[in-house]
Amino acid sequence: MRFGVNHTPSVGWFHSWLDFSASDTARDMEQIASIGADHVRIFPLWPVVQPNRTLIRQAALDDVATVVDIAGSFGLDVNVDALQGHLSSFDFVPSWLDSWHRRNMFTDPDVVASTAAYVEALAAAVADKPNLLGISVGNEVNQFAHAPHPAPHDITAEQGHAWAAAMVAAARRGLSGGSSVGAATGREARHGSTPSRTAATGSPTAPLVTVAQYDAAWYDDAQPFGPEHAADHGDATVTHSWVFNGSAALHGALGAGSVRHGEYLLQLAAAWNREPGRPNWLQEVGAPTNVVDPADAAAFTERTIRHVAGTQDVLGVTWWCSHDVSRSLADFPELEYDLGLFTNDGRLKPVGEAFAAAAAAARASTTARAAPPSTAIVLDDVLADGSPRYGTRADCAPGGRFAAAWLSLAEAAADGRGPQVLLRSRIDDAVLRTARGITTIVDVPADLDGTTLTVAHPATMP
Template sequence: MRFGVNYTPSADWFHSWLDFTPSAVARDFEAIASLGADHVRIFPLWPLVQPNRSLVRASALADIVQVVDIAASFGLDANVDALQGHLSSFDFVPSWLESWHRRNLFTDPDVVGSTAAYVRQLASALAGRPNLLGLTIGNELNQFAHAPHPAPHPVAPAQAESWLGTMVAAARDGLGGSEAGPGAPAVTVAQYDAAWYDDDQPFGPGHAAEHGDMTVTHSWVFNGAARIHGPLGEGSVRHGEYLMQLAAAWNRDPRRPNWLQEVGAPTNVIPPGDAPEFVERTIRNAADVQQAFGVTWWCSHDVSRALVDFPELEYDLGLFSSDGVLKPVGARFAELAAELRGSPAATAPETAIVLDDVDAEGRPLPDSRRACAPGGAFSLAWLAAAEQLGRGPQVVLRSRSADPAALRARGIHRLIDEPFAVAHTES
């Protein structure tokens, strides 16, 4: 079980890439290491690295590599996101994709080719770093694909599949291998939760489970979970666990790691006084998921109040304040990392709940994802089962529920096919 943080620079936020200062990064990483964290996730700004479609700045790549090396000096592994993309309500998209030069991010052949070239060069620059945890294609780029983004880049599911395949292949090519082996850097795909909750979102659960080396989830209870269940209700403190189990339903390999890559305690729905308990219960529940790779908390440092126009919650998401003071949520995170890191890996829950992804004739159901969203019929049934069982059950797609060998491989011995009716599938 890995414990890390999404690195938000304490000085000048991600704008600090404009005047990269190694000593400031070292100060932040020393603080992060003091929490007992073992990794950081870092976010170069795409427009600064590739300001022209044919130009990937060598000095920007060198800055990124130096940040990874600074992390190593404090015993931290580093995961690097390639395409930023979207951060804390702001979009960072190169000018060659906007206004007079607007082309579709996901489907224009020239754009896709140039983007893949950047991903390949970034991966190549990082290849061989002993503390490189991996490369994530981008931060929640699926939010560009559909509403509510104000200017989406329309893409069909099959085109999204093609785009992801191209980007993952470019990353692996740059890293020098076709797939991640033991100890090798992992390539991952990060999506915001519309992939699991919105039937109109073209990037879906299968994209998360079929591409890259882990299934990645981002859990934010401002999506309605906290409003429905309360800041410390089971539907809030189990949301990360639920989303990991929901995403894992699409994993064809039962050994595929599940990474809770983003989770935080947003103060617009979690009062600061409740935040440490929210941290503890969220992490303990996530650690109980089978094949849990780790938890990476959002984020390391608060956004400084000197910066304007951020949503209010962004100013108070850090484990440290912007001036480096450890907050109660940071202290609780450190306690949990120290306690849980050496714990045995969680065994898979023996009970699973069936998700109706197809009808009786095997045809895909149009509203299956909507039922999974907070307050939806499936999410409420999962929570009821978790309360009954004492831990969240696994999730099995109906399209795969009649395969005894697949169920055995996942350690599943009982199926819940209605909210409170448990049926034995094998003894």
């Protein structure tokens, strides 16, 4: 199990890509490595690399490659995010996709082709790096696809699949020097991409390609990007866990529904995976001070990581984030100024100490290598006639009936681990159940009520 940090540059935040400093980057990476992290996730800004639809700046690509090398010099692997996209309440969309030049980023053929060219070029720029963990298509790009974004690029679910498949294929072309990797099957074959490159054990055999979404994909039935987009594309299923989505309001910062939220999302991810053993990656999780008191942040961190470590097929945890945002920068949501494991001037905070200790304990624990939980709770994703059921995701949201049932079982479990999740549409698949180690199946009690809460506005999200 891997433990890493989302790198927030201590000098200039992500605007530092405009005036790249290798020495500032090295100082940050040395600090991150000092707490036992084994990888970082980095975020080159899309408009900086591709300021015009047909211009991809080589100097910007070189800067990204340099960051990967610097991280490697401190023993850190690197995951490179492509489409930023969205970061800490700010959108970074290139001018050729906005205002007078606005076109749908997911469906316009010229835009999709140009975006794919950028993703391919970025992947190619770092493909030969021995410490490359992988390429993520973007950071919570699904927030552009639906309200409450102020200007969404409307799409259907099928158009979302086509876009995700095109971006995954572009990343893989870049990583493989322009050649295809593997033979396409299933959903990815229908959309022109290639299948997951994982060994029989689920461990990645090459740099990962992933698609990252914020949790509306799991909790909002109206969001066109959903669980299948996370589970059907790329080499691992990515989740982002933020308890300001209603979890902390309902359960309290240190309540079970908050400190187990990351674990719960990982079990939801595993349910939608078509391949047993597909890796699941908690790629973002943090202790947001708008709902977690700074005095509770260390305990929140320790408990979150301890619960996640008991979940099966977890690739790793990547904490948000490395450094606080400088108070010299304006207009961030207040929580963004205090999310780091380090202060802006490089002092390790109590939450950073807790992360280091919890990661070390999880690496040494046998729980993370134990057999998966044998009990599974059934999620009703289909109606009696087998047709898709609208409302499934709302049931899974904080306060929903399914979320409440899962948490009740998790808290009652003798080994302290929450149950697996089994889709109703797959309940008769004995081969799948056996492969996942499921021997006991539990339904949501018919008399269980839940209070569904509104998913948080993306503008408050890192």
